[in-house]
Structure formats: structure tokens, C-alpha cells
Amino acid sequence: MAERHLADFPDSLLPPPEDATRTGDAPADERLELSLYLKPQPGEAESVAGAQDPRAALAARRHARHRDDIARVRQFAADHSLTVASVEPARRLVKLAGTVAACEAAFGTKLSLYRQGERQFRGRSGMLRLPADLLPIVEAVLGLDDRPAAFAKALRMDDVAAGAGYRPNRIGAFYDFPTGVTxxxxxxxxxxLGGGYLDADNAAAFAAMDLPLPEIVAVPIDGATNAPGHSTAADEEVALDLQVAGGVAPGARLAVYFAPASFAGFVDAVSAAIHDPAHAPGALSISWGVNETAWSAAARQAMDSALEDAAKLRVSVFVAAGDNLATNGKTDGALHVQYPASSPWAIGCGGTAITTDGARITAETVWSDTGNGEGTGGGISTLYPVPDFQQAANPPVQMQTRQPGRGVPDVAGDAAQPSGYVIVLNGVTKTIGGTSAVAPLWAGLAALINERAPAPLGFFLPTLYAEPGLLRPITEGDNKPKGTELGYVAGPGWNPCTGLGVPKGQALFERFTKTNS
Incomplete structure (x- = not known):
């Protein structure tokens, strides 16, 4: 083995797993597969959006730009008894495989087993170490630690009154989604990041909406598959996502990327979807998340790079802003926003509560069910500065740090359980709410627009912030947990509860099918 000086990799710093008990060492002979992401190089994605096949153009450019970087990683693997399982230059991804013992030696870390309730996982703490010649080119090493990196956000009503909630296509109609397109x-x-779907449930749900069943394709990532029956919460999330997105855009193909709920699985799934040449999605829905501070800087950088790629490839990424108010369910007395909704390359989706007369929305406020500790997430990031597109909206400073930051969410939609989404799961009709319904709702709207638009919507937040009249602002309500002042109040313009507001579907359709400028 060649001697190579090891250096600390500061961005890999992770604390020990929270609320978990260490139960022992990870077995030395257990085999792992790791995702090593290379740092993007300046200019490597320039002008690809105008290419006939932008994904192929970006893949070709990165294949050339990262040839030497990949060669260095191959040598590192050979020096440390690791194998190169695959290389995908378009994603700047090299998959490495090896035993726990080999991985610990290669990256200067110690892997342990932890238990958290019913869940057992592998974890680490502290920084990784890398050879000095790799440090400038490696963005993240993921897969050593497989602690849960996100959680499903669907909220079920266990005591739904007869007739409560609405079918997803009905909610699309409430927001004036365009007709004549599918x-x-x-x-x-x-x-x-878990769960699965049953074909019979989807068939029943779309029959109830009097819609054709969309084409649904399951795409396995990192060994995960469509696996219903293991987690009710995850299965509910999958059913909600599919039936909402398909309910408003039944002509679109739904490609479901199943991945483990780890940092590696999450980033790998998003990266795979964005760069997928087979399905070439124009919109992406993410209903999973966790507090932004739970991620290492390196893992966030890898996710942010993937989301930035989405913007360059004109893929719109909609992400749930969370369902536990401005604290995001934490009891540490601090405000937290949810990631990846807080990424400056994501379109964060907050929640509202609607009242209707059966044909139209008659009132709409911030979703806040403080008695249950539930309601829309939202606030000011402590990790990201105010992005350029959001400057004119003048977000308030973070209440506790008094520092400016990226404001979450950007847009909103119905999320309250009493006015929630009627779906079918395991043959049973139920009503589900949460901001996890808002992400697929907006993704479905994007698909309707893209059907007629001269170019895909892509990252269209700069236009929305410049033309806020394309949305209907929500000015009443707050996202403060009961008995506290930890949160924000809605009002005119952008606010940290519902962003710019809820969609004016037809207005958005007309704006973007005329021009994407």
C-alpha cells in the first residue's frame, strides 16, 4: 500500500446519533457500499440547458473534466483494499465497496452500531480523514453512517368524519389548475425513502377520481425496492405522493425512486432521478426531510450540488417544508427549518387550511393545529444566506440569531387534515394531510405547464418572486407551537409560513406557456 498523508475532512463532521444508544462495534467483515461524490468544477454545466439532450451533454462534459479525479479515486481504492463498484461521471459519483475494517482504515474513522427505539443502524462521529491529494476534489463520502436522514411527513386522520377531505383532483380544481392538459x-x-404501493390501491384511487391510471414505474436505488407492508407511515407517504401527483396530472408518467432513508440513500435517489436519461423527469417531488442542522456540511453540499444540477437541467424540485410548526418538532427551545426544503435550489412547499363551499375556496389560512403540535414548517435558515431571487421579498431575520437567511417556504397549498386529501391505502379510503401533499401537488401543476410550455419550467423561483401576483398570498395565521412565541406570523407579501402564497393555476399556466423568460 502506498503511503499517503491523511488530512482531516472538516465538512464530514458528524455528532453522535441523537437519542440513540451505542450497542457495540460494527462487524469488521460486514461489506459496505459507499457513495463518493466529487466536487463540481467551474463551468462544467454551462450552456447544457440549450443542448438537444442536456443530460447527455452534461455527462460528456463531466466525463472529460473528471477523468483525472476518477483515476485518483481508483488508486485510493486500490491502496485501501476497496473496489470500485461503479462510476457515473454525470453525477460525479464513484461507488466504492469494501469491508467495515477496510473502510475504517481508509477514512480514519470508527463505525459503531446504535439502537433508537425499534431501529438499529450503523453510525460514526467526528471527522473523516482523506489523503491530502483527494481532499480538494472530494465533496462527500456517504454510506459509512446509515442513521435515518429524513422522515415521512404525511399526517393521517384516525377519526375522519364521513365526507371529510377531498380527492386530489378536486383540490387541483380549487386552485384553478388548467384543464385540457393532463x-x-x-x-x-x-x-x-421507504414503503411501497399496491397496484390495487392505485387502481381504486384513480377510478374514484374518474381518471385513467397513470403509468407508474418503480426505480430501485441502493438496493431499496417497492416494498409495501413494512411501515404504515411510509406506505401512506407513497400513496399520498402518487395519488396527488397523478390526480392532478394523470397523463404524466410517475417514476418512483425507492432508496434507503440514509444520507447516502437520499442523495443518491435525488441525484439518480435528476440525471436519469431513461425517464428524464421535468419535475421532482420530495416529501421527506429533517432539521437542516442534522446533516453534515459535506452531505448537504452533495445534495445541494444535485439540486443545482436540476436547475441547470430545467428540472423543478418541490420539497415539503415540514409539519411541526416553526420548531420542526424539536423541544430544545430553538427554531428549525427543514432540509432539503431550505436548500437555495429547492422550491419549499408550506401548508394552509382551506374552507370551501364545495365548489371553491371561501377562506384560507396558515395551517396550524397547535393542539397536536402540527402545522406548516417555515422560518429562516441558519445555514444559508438570503438567495438573490429572494432579496426583494425582504425576509425577516431569524428570530433567535437575529441574522438574515434563506426564507422557507416559497409556495404553499392545502395541507390541513380536515381539508386534506382522500386516498386509498390497503383498500381503505382515508384522509391524509401535511406539507408532503403540497410538494406532489405543485409537481403535478409543473407537469401540466410543461406539456404546453416552450421549455420546461425548471427552477422558476426567480420569476415567482419577481411576479408574486401569480400566487394568492395567505395573510392570516401563524406557525407558533401552542403556548410559545417561537414562530412567525403571516401577512402581506412573502412570509415564513406560506411563502408567496398558493397557486393561481390558470394564471401560472398562461404565464409559462407563453414564455419561460
């Missing part, structure tokens, strides 16, 4: 020729990517 999303034909489009693909919506849906990220799932």
Missing part, C-alpha cells in the same frame, strides 16, 4: 409526455419523479 401532463401527457411528461415525467414526475417521486423520491421515497
Amino acid at each position: 401532463g401527457a409526455g411528461q415525467c414526475i419523479a417521486i423520491i421515497e
Whole structure:
């Protein structure tokens, strides 16, 4: 083995797993597969959006730009008894495989087993170490630690009154989604970190909406598959995502990327969907998340790079902003926003509560069910500065740090359980709410627009912030947990509860089918 000086990799720093008990060492002979992401190089994605096949153009450019980087990683693997399982230059991804013992030696870490309730996982703490010549080119090493990196956000009503909630296509109609289009020729990517779906449930749900069953394709990532029956919460999330996205855009293909609920699985799934040449999605829905501070800097950078790729490839990424108010369910007395909704390359989706007369929305406020500790997430990031597109909206400073930051969410939609989404799961009709319904709702709208638009919507937040009249602002309500002042109040303009507001479907359709400028 060649001697190579090891250096600390500061961005890999992770604390010990929270609320978990260490139960022992990870077995030395257990085999792992790791995702090593290379740092993007300046200019490597320039002008690809105008190419006939932008994904192929980006893949070719990165294949050339990262040839030497990949060669260095191959040598590193050979020096440390690791094998190169695959290389995908378009994603800047090299998959490495080896035993726990080999991985610990290669990256200067110690892997342990932890238990958290019913869940057992592998974890680490502290920084990884890398050879000095790799440090400048490696963005992240993921897969050593497989602690849960995100959780499903669907909220079920266990005591639903007869007739409560609405079928997803009805909610689309409430928001004046365009008619005469179905999303034909489009693909919506849906990220799932667990659970699965039953064909019979989807058939029943779409029959109840009097809609054709969309084409649904399961895409396995990192060994995960469509696996219903193991987790009710995850299965509910999958059913909600599919039936909402398909309910408003039944002509679109739904590509469901199933991955493990780890940092590696999450990033790998998003990266795979964005760069997928087979399905080429134009919109991506993510209903999973966790507090932004739970991620290492390196893992966030890898996710942010994937989301930035989405913007360059004109893929719109909609992400749930969370369902536990401005604290995101934490009891540490601090405000937290949810990631990846807080990424400056994501379109964060907050929640509202609607009242209707059966034909139209008659009132709409911030979704806040403080008695249950539930309601829309939202607030100001402590990790990301205010992005350029959001400057004119003048987000308030973070209440506790008094520092400016990226404001979450950007847009909103119905999320309250009493006015929630009627779906079918395991043959049973039930009503589900949460901001996890808002992400696929907006992704479905994007597919409807993309069917007629001269170019895919892509990252269209700069236009929305410049033309806020394309949305209807929500000015009443707050996202403060009961008995506290930890949160924000809605009002005119952008606010940290519902962003710019809820969709004016037809207005958005007309704006973007005329021009994407």
C-alpha cells in the first residue's frame, strides 16, 4: 500500500446519533457500499440547458473534466483494499465497496452500531480523514453512517368524519389548475425513502377520481425496492405522493425512486432521478426531510450540488417544508427549518387550511393545529444566506440569531387534515394531510405547464418572486407551537409560513406557456 498523508475532512463532521444508544462495534467483515461524490468544477454545466439532450451533454462534459479525479479515486481504492463498484461521471459519483475494517482504515474513522427505539443502524462521529491529494476534489463520502436522514411527513386522520377531505383532483380544481392538459409526455419523479404501493390501491384511487391510471414505474436505488407492508407511515407517504401527483396530472408518467432513508440513500435517489436519461423527469417531488442542522456540511453540499444540477437541467424540485410548526418538532427551545426544503435550489412547499363551499375556496389560512403540535414548517435558515431571487421579498431575520437567511417556504397549498386529501391505502379510503401533499401537488401543476410550455419550467423561483401576483398570498395565521412565541406570523407579501402564497393555476399556466423568460 502506498503511503499517503491523511488530512482531516472538516465538512464530514458528524455528532453522535441523537437519542440513540451505542450497542457495540460494527462487524469488521460486514461489506459496505459507499457513495463518493466529487466536487463540481467551474463551468462544467454551462450552456447544457440549450443542448438537444442536456443530460447527455452534461455527462460528456463531466466525463472529460473528471477523468483525472476518477483515476485518483481508483488508486485510493486500490491502496485501501476497496473496489470500485461503479462510476457515473454525470453525477460525479464513484461507488466504492469494501469491508467495515477496510473502510475504517481508509477514512480514519470508527463505525459503531446504535439502537433508537425499534431501529438499529450503523453510525460514526467526528471527522473523516482523506489523503491530502483527494481532499480538494472530494465533496462527500456517504454510506459509512446509515442513521435515518429524513422522515415521512404525511399526517393521517384516525377519526375522519364521513365526507371529510377531498380527492386530489378536486383540490387541483380549487386552485384553478388548467384543464385540457393532463401532463401527457411528461415525467414526475417521486423520491421515497421507504414503503411501497399496491397496484390495487392505485387502481381504486384513480377510478374514484374518474381518471385513467397513470403509468407508474418503480426505480430501485441502493438496493431499496417497492416494498409495501413494512411501515404504515411510509406506505401512506407513497400513496399520498402518487395519488396527488397523478390526480392532478394523470397523463404524466410517475417514476418512483425507492432508496434507503440514509444520507447516502437520499442523495443518491435525488441525484439518480435528476440525471436519469431513461425517464428524464421535468419535475421532482420530495416529501421527506429533517432539521437542516442534522446533516453534515459535506452531505448537504452533495445534495445541494444535485439540486443545482436540476436547475441547470430545467428540472423543478418541490420539497415539503415540514409539519411541526416553526420548531420542526424539536423541544430544545430553538427554531428549525427543514432540509432539503431550505436548500437555495429547492422550491419549499408550506401548508394552509382551506374552507370551501364545495365548489371553491371561501377562506384560507396558515395551517396550524397547535393542539397536536402540527402545522406548516417555515422560518429562516441558519445555514444559508438570503438567495438573490429572494432579496426583494425582504425576509425577516431569524428570530433567535437575529441574522438574515434563506426564507422557507416559497409556495404553499392545502395541507390541513380536515381539508386534506382522500386516498386509498390497503383498500381503505382515508384522509391524509401535511406539507408532503403540497410538494406532489405543485409537481403535478409543473407537469401540466410543461406539456404546453416552450421549455420546461425548471427552477422558476426567480420569476415567482419577481411576479408574486401569480400566487394568492395567505395573510392570516401563524406557525407558533401552542403556548410559545417561537414562530412567525403571516401577512402581506412573502412570509415564513406560506411563502408567496398558493397557486393561481390558470394564471401560472398562461404565464409559462407563453414564455419561460
